Amino acid sequence: MAVVEVNNLVKSYGPLEAVKGITFSINRGEIFGLIGPNGAGKTTTLRVLSTLLKISSGSIKIMDYDLEKEPDEVRKIISYLPEDAGAYKNLSGRRYLEFIANFFQEKNTQQMISRGMEIANLGERIDDKVDTYSKGMMRKLLVGRALMTEPKLAILDEPTSGLDVNNAQEIRRLVKSTARAGTTVLLSSHNMLEVEFMCDRIALISNGIIVEEGTPRDLMEKYNAKNIEEVFTKVVR
């Protein structure tokens, strides 16, 4: 069953067309990777799907909700982690998670906060002000925030950006286990190894157009490549 259905999506900023009619769908529990060079339209696509930007033309359905007509309903079932996101510096990690959880009144907020703290895995530092966190700690807190709500769709823009190898591996494992538990994941990344390891399917986007789509294995076979990085360089020249 498709959780996300994107049909002929176009997104323009004035005269500039950043996304030029892309179509893809993501099934329940699937990790779908959107990869491409800088300025290809990845973040724009993710921002449109997370209700931040308006659709210029085309349509998007998330769990049967029309994103253009029912953005408030969509916001209840998605979670977006921007690439360079931050948290409120005057709050502690715990207070930040509480602040976010309070927007989801229908769910058990206390349970949600505990889950967020578990994912963030910051130990006693969870009660310190966010202002004192390292980049890696901040990212872990934000991943905890994004996944604690058990969204139907998690949209993750460069989830391991700025993390060291150990922390990045931890986040990847977390995302995979979240997907196994039923959350659909749409992520973008520049790290081809990460994409190959995590994604069930990937779409290569270049100049606002999806130029290739498939499982990592199929794409590697098709392009007779040893890894996705090679596929990427062959497709996006």
Next chain:
Amino acid sequence: MSSLGNIIKKEARELMTPTTFIPIILIAVMFGTLGNAFGNIEETMQEKPVIGLINADEGNFSANANLIIEGYSDVVFKSNDTLEKDKGLEELKEKEGIALLIIPSDFSEKILNNFPSEIEIYWIMKGAGILDSISSAVVEELIKIINTNISYELISTNATVNATIALNPTYRNETTYFKGRELKGVSPGDITNILSSQSTLIPIVMMMVIIMAGSTVISSMALEKENKTLETLLTLPVNRISIVAGKIISSAMIGLILAVIYMAGYSNFLGSFEISGQINLIDLGLYLSPSDFLLLGLSVFVTLIAALSFCMLLGTMAKNFKSAQTLTFPVTLLALIPMFITMFKDFDTLPAALKVLLFGIPFSHPMMAPRALIFDDYILVISGIIYVGIFAIFMIILAVWVFKTDRLLTGSVRRKKKGRSLFKLK
């Protein structure tokens, strides 16, 4: 190029932006405009005051007083019949006069008999601003000259004159007509003094509240963008009106707390200069009733909401904390203009263009409201509340609209001439 030159060039290029120069240019234009609008104070002081004179006395002292008055003022009504007081006042009102002086029939005789003589003054007061009282100050100076002249004459011609009478041969019996009220026993100067604490305290407090609370809202929006928390907030299940309203209400609360702290300190400061007067404000009707306080509170409240909504709109344009500081400038300017105008001039005595400007600036209304309420000018206060309320609603709708568009995150996209595009993302 030397290293020093290289750094100077880079720094100068960074500083020489429109945001550096526009505020200073606007301030210069503002002061220039206000200066022209208020007119030249020196000229006003040198202008002959327009007055009326009823001289019922035929003695020497009044004749001399008559000569002084005619020499230093423009006498538009003359009579020797004290019963023509009302006629004189009517004529003065028509000719924009400021005072009717009445010299009674026993003026000279009383002085010669060692009794101080009365000069009745009926003031027609137009405004209670600091600059509005200049004309009456000129007339008061005229009375002093008459007094000095009589003193000189008494001392030089009459060796047996009582010293007290020689120094103070006349006393004033004053009545002031202001905004439809007859205020007995007070001069325009007294009224200006009574109202001066409001003229300075309320505009300054309002200005401070607007600037403090306004900059809080703008900074809050700028920090959301700078710390990259806005994107997360906008994808949460919370409607845009709640985000806008939440920021406005919290800033209004902080603004009011700051105002109370500021007002407590400032009123203490002003109180140290106050001299307890003998004028009973309640007898003169110069006080605010409970319903007046309610209207004043409403005026302050809607203005605060209007100011914060306007700041919220400005905040959506902020890219970061630095740009937020620049964006507080329009708010500061819009708070400073009415503060200066209301401190120096009364709304009624302003030129038409300034009246329109003052009414149009939403922050002016709570600054003008106390004086207007004291003199029962409910039309100005209520129309102000309605206008500011509409302004606030419009600003909130506009802010919510911006929150629903891409503009909040992507900034502006402009098209260059000749079909070339200029893409500008925040």
